[in-house]
Amino acid sequence: MKYRLFLLPLLLLSLPARADNEDTRLQLRYGIEERQQRQEGETVGDLSFGAAAPQEDDNLPTALMKAVNAQNEGETLRLLEIYKAQPDADPDMVLFAEANLAVFRDDLPGALARYRELYARNPQFVRAKLDLARLLFVDKQNRESAALFGSIDIPERPAVNEKIKGFSDALSKRDAWSGSLSVGLGHDSNLNRSSAATMLREQQSCGFDSNGQPILDANGNFTCRSEWLPMKTPDALSGRMWAYEAAVSRRLSLKGHHGIQFSGYALGKIYPGNRDYTEHSVSLSPAYSFQNKDTSFSIGPQIQYDWVGGKMQDSNAGVSVSYNRTFADKASLGVQIEHKYDRYRSGYEHFNGPQSLLFATGVYVLPKNWVLFGGYDFLRKNSREKVDSYRRHGLRGGISKRFDSGIEATFQTIWRKTAYQDFHAWLDTRRKDSERTYQLDLKLNRPALRGFVPILSLKHTDNRSTSWVNRYKRNEITFKLQYGF
Template identity: 30%
Template sequence: MLNIPIIRFTILISCLFIYPSLVLADEDAGRRLWHNVQRNLQDQEKELVTDETVNENTDHLSIVLNGQTFSVENNVNEVGQALYLSINHQQVKDVERFLLMYQKLPRHDMQLVHFAQANLARSQGNLVAAEQHYQAILHQQPDFTRAKLELARVYYENQKNKEAGLLFNEISAANHDNENKLPPAVIKNITSYQDAIELRNAWRGSFAVGYIFNDNTNMSPNKPPVCKEYAENGSCIVERKLPLAKKANGISYDATLRKIYQLSGHHGISLRSMTYGESYRNHSDENENTTSAYLGYNYKAQKNDFLIGPIIEFNHVGNHSRYRTTGMKTEWMNILSKNLALNLEGEYKQFRYHKLYNHNDGNMTSVYATLSYYLTDQTITFTGGDWVNKTSVEKTDDYQQKGIRAGISTQLYPGINAVVFTALRQRQFGDYSVPLSARRKDNEQLYSAILSMPKFDVFGLTPVITYRYRKNNSNVDWLYSYNKNEVLIKFEKYF
């Protein structure tokens, strides 16, 4: 028998070369960053703006004021006075009751009727009607400071920041030149609105940096070698061997920046940019960064926030460019009720890869829907779904993704907040792959827990601890199934 040397082959498969799941950066990370920035801005606005009730002392009123009951005579003067005081004390039921009485009386003042109707419209969330009533008053009585003040507040609540700012400034300037000064509570209230408008118009953003540990940076199945072909003597001549899971620690970071340039009314131009990524110690080939920028039209009202415009994105892996995208992005948030909000997002992107990976060139269309419900001011539940369609040069790498997600955000203790989040996704690929002997199908699970502790901030930086677990089950198990755990300890700052 001839002594034929046994030739041993080792098949090393690079995950970056044929792993379509790595085609995209972590979409959840970018969307989560923007949602956090938006909510932080809303919280800061609420802290700044608190309406002060203007109290006026009168006698002989048929109304409950500060726990005391006063009688009202059925004449235009006393009913009108009761109506005005009901407005000042924000007693909506009394405003409704006295307004009906007042309108039936002869020689009633239409200015007071408009004032009451505007107050009711504002309390019911109908800011367009409230604005019209206040403007009708000022058309007849341009120097009515109280109507100006209420109209400025309505402008602010309806996101007409430019108009609100001009009117608040006008009131402040007139007050300096007027002998009859406004009450200190009103001056304080005007200042708080001016500060909130300045906050809305300023450059806003966030940054965070900290430690990350990842037990599977390369998303490896982490399985031992498998012999695919044996020699007659039983030794292996063709072995399938994949890189084992790489454990690494390093630095995780993210930053956002946004600004809205108000044009007029509800219309403006929105500019925002974002970058996030990881840099691993002794594993620089696993470093990743994603940077994006958006510039587009923004329509913002009391219950609607809509934007649309072009977006560009760059992705780097191992300190080398992997892809860039250009496309369009649109978002719409609608406040359905006091406790319920709907958020819809859509994107269309064209992917252009580095020449080593240009078989992944193609287009991606994605749609995300999220429904948020406020159980309390401190507790929000959310659920949603997503659909993604990605095309590639190789049809076997095309895929459609469908997913659902749910979570809850709450305050555990004053200054300690928590978010628990889960997502389930199914990814169905295009054509049958001859090398894989299968038409690939993946089921992905993601679980995340975030603990934010502003109570223990350090130099204005809030400590945030995050744990993420990702599990992917694939019918091509030997190549695409994996588990991954990540722990992040960051310090973040919103400005």
């Protein structure tokens, strides 16, 4: 009996590959942001400029200043009320104390307003100038903060000068290029995402059957008859692979909270023994950017190109919007929305059409370097025909732990359900997929490695589908060396 090999590369490759790339770009983006925050914390350290302990013989202004330095809200408020009642109370000192009380109460706009008023009244009040520069740093008003820090020099206080240098260096890094590059070798158990399945399908044969024998009626004339023929998808291909991931990002600060941001990503998997399945993806996105202490927002155009087997498979262009909010430095919520138009090549133009994507991600920092994260994603893809259009819903969750030894372990799982919008006649079903992905990443981040981070990744994917063609299981193991800058 003859088998018919069923091949539909886009049906097998397009949807899972795109989902993988979306997840990877999201991970790279958050990796850059987390590394920037960690490096900034190491550069600046404690945001204060030091404090002296109060003494019993301190006069009232000195005691008030020391209470402010110690960030003692109750004592500052008590001493301020006494100080304001003095006939010789200095208005600048009163404004300074009130600004710090606003800081203690997390009223950053109020604190900045009072410090700006104080700086306008008395530009020679160095401590107020330092605090204003520091608060502008916290509020991500980078240009103004850098200008103030650059105008301060206190030779008699070398420790303070060193702290100023730390702030200035951190501000320079905020406007510098940052990113990561990783290259590694791995193994893929099912690189063509094949179900390796066989199915009997009824087919009408006329004149000759599937074995080449004539089909004759009782009178010896050619006729037609139904045959049940086995249809087979390709065998699952396994083999070694080279994998690479590159990400770059830069934000140029403008006036106030505003800026211009650029980001780019390049991802790929190269299969030396199966080059027809090699994948590359490149995306670029310039954007307007707004940032303050707890919030960031960006909006701008985005373009993306994807290659499979050495040929361009598709490209798309559209707009991307991103919003992030942090809460008490322990939790954050990020939302990314994209809308773009897909253009396919090589006879697959019927997949052309718009797609809309939503990613929502929450992160919560626990004690002892534990981090919980999770989120929801939604994709709506419209093609020329409803049978090629689909909706996808996904849930993501994971946990990460950084150990004192420098090892960081991250486990995450992704559940996604995809529903196509019309009945597929050949598959004899309205396709619905349920995909489960489990991934464990182990990183070793040690100073002795000079910025290079070895990463071992284990990934298992199980895609269950109403379509016999699209059911598959896949295991990947990759060892990569990553360098962040």
